[in-house]
Amino acid sequence: MIATQSLTKRYPRVTALDRLTMDITPGVTGLVGANGAGKSTLIKILLGLAPATEGTASVLGLDVSREGAAIRERVGYMPEHDCLPPDVSATEFVVHMARMSGLPATAARERTADTLRHVGLYEERYRAMGGYSTGMKQRVKLAQALVHDPQLVLLDEPTNGLDPVGRDDMLGLIRRVHTDFGISVLVTSHLLGELERTCDHVVVIDGGTLLRSSSTADFTQSTASLAVEVTDTDTHPDGTAALRDALTKAGLTVHAPGAPGAPGSGHLLLVDVVDGATHDVVRDAVADLGIGLIRMEQRRHRIAEVFTESPEQHAEGPPGAHTDRNTGQPTGPAPGTDARTPEFAAARPQEGHSGDVA
Numbered sequence: 001m002i003a004t005q006s007l008t009k010r011y012p013r014v015t016a017l018d019r020l021t022m023d024i025t026p027g028v029t030g031l032v033g034a035n036g037a038g039k040s041t042l043i044k045i046l047l048g049l050a051p052a053t054e055g056t057a058s059v060l061g062l063d064v065s066r067e068g069a070a071i072r073e074r075v076g077y078m079p080e081h082d083c084l085p086p087d088v089s090a091t092e093f094v095v096h097m098a099r100m101s102g103l104p105a106t107a108a109r110e111r112t113a114d115t116l117r118h119v120g121l122y123e124e125r126y127r128a129m130g131g132y133s134t135g136m137k138q139r140v141k142l143a144q145a146l147v148h149d150p151q152l153v154l155l156d157e158p159t160n161g162l163d164p165v166g167r168d169d170m171l172g173l174i175r176r177v178h179t180d181f182g183i184s185v186l187v188t189s190h191l192l193g194e195l196e197r198t199c200d201h202v203v204v205i206d207g208g209t210l211l212r213s214s215s216t217a218d219f220t221q222s223t224a225s226l227a228v229e230v231t232d233t234d235t236h237p238d239g240t241a242a243l244r245d246a247l248t249k250a251g252l253t254v255h256a257p258g259a260p261g262a263p264g265s266g267h268l269l270l271v272d273v274v275d276g277a278t279h280d281v282v283r284d285a286v287a288d289l290g291i292g293l294i295r296m297e298q299r300r301h302r303i304a305e306v307f308t309e310s311p312e313q314h315a316e317g318p319p320g321a322h323t324d325r326n327t328g329q330p331t332g333p334a335p336g337t338d339a340r341t342p343e344f345a346a347a348r349p350q351e352g353h354s355g356d357v358a
């Protein structure tokens with residue numbers, strides 16, 4: 001859908017994109033990065049609205065530097081900032097945008113009604129947008145991006161300004177744009193947590209450079225672990241400790257509950273999954289000890305956890321310390337490990353916490 005090669009954008013005082021090379025395939029892709037990482041700049045280049053300083057990019061096989069108009073015919077765009085005229089209704093506005101995209105008048109009205117219904121705007125669609133809530137405005141912005149039935153939509157921070165419920169609704173809508181209509185989606189966010197529920201693929205950029213690009217499953221599965229809880233018996237008054245010893249002897253890595261920095265807690269053991277046989281080793285060890293197995297469940301790490309692990313664990317991952325591409329000065333650790341943006345910091349894993357609500 002999208003390919004960039006050494007894409008660079010320099011503004012007079014800042015390099016917004018720095019030799020960015022990536023490929024985005026059909027589906028729902030999340031583009032995540034802290035504020036100022038270069039997400040909006042990338043979208044503007046992909047739409048042919050801003051020229052790159054160096055490098056190339058194509059969208060649906062069309063060159064962004066020469067075929068911007070053809071790209072904008074086939075691609076929908078939802079801008080980040082509030083851009084709706086306050087004194088017209090959603091219906092008038094979306095019909096206008098449909099006409100601008102080349103739809104005849106009747107088709108524009110029909111598509112507008114369908115699209116506004118799809119995004120959940122009903123009677124309100126005839127009211128002036130100046131009186132809309134942030135959630136309603138975001139829905140109108142999504143509707144105008146979809147109204148001309150594009151092959152791909154670029155959504156710039158569609159959950160900005162929404163409360164948790166509004167955000168969940170918007171993420172559900174975005175997912176359905178792909179599942180119901182087959183439209184591919186590139187959605188940007190500075191919240192790691194919300195992307196793993198919505199996207200098939202996640203691209204992480206920081207300081208205009210690519211940190212990581214992989215499927216959401218790869219992000220979370222590569223570091224899966226088994227959570228195991230067992231009973232105590234007369235023979236083994238501390239069943240958890242007995243099992244930990246047995247599994248360690250069997251060559252598995254077990255995180256001891258309560259150990260400093262260990263992810264286990266209480267009576268839960270977290271066992272790193274080596275391969276498909278790990279479950280069997282745990283089952284056999286429990287049976288041999290004669291203790292009861294309360295639960296054994298596979299846990300996927302959340303994307304945020306991947307970024308709080310040591311960088312050496314990811315060959316293609318972020319370096320531990322970043323250097324400002326403009327000043328050459330160190331700026332601190334990679335996203336997910338620093339406090340440059342509260343949202344990244346808030347995305348740190350917490351038990352029973354969705355990870356993206358500050």
Ligand SMILES: Nc1ncnc2c1ncn2[C@@H]1O[C@H](COP(=O)(O)OP(=O)(O)OP(=O)(O)O)[C@@H](O)[C@H]1O
Nearest residue numbers: 011012014016033034035036037038039040041042
């Ligand atoms: N027109 C411009 N002129 C000069 N600098 C710009 C311009 N547009 C963006 N920048 C700078 O380029 C960098 C990347 O900005 P960009 O808006 O692409 O980031 P972003 O990841 O979308 O962040 P945000 O979510 O805050 O918009 C920032 O340092 C920004 O200040």
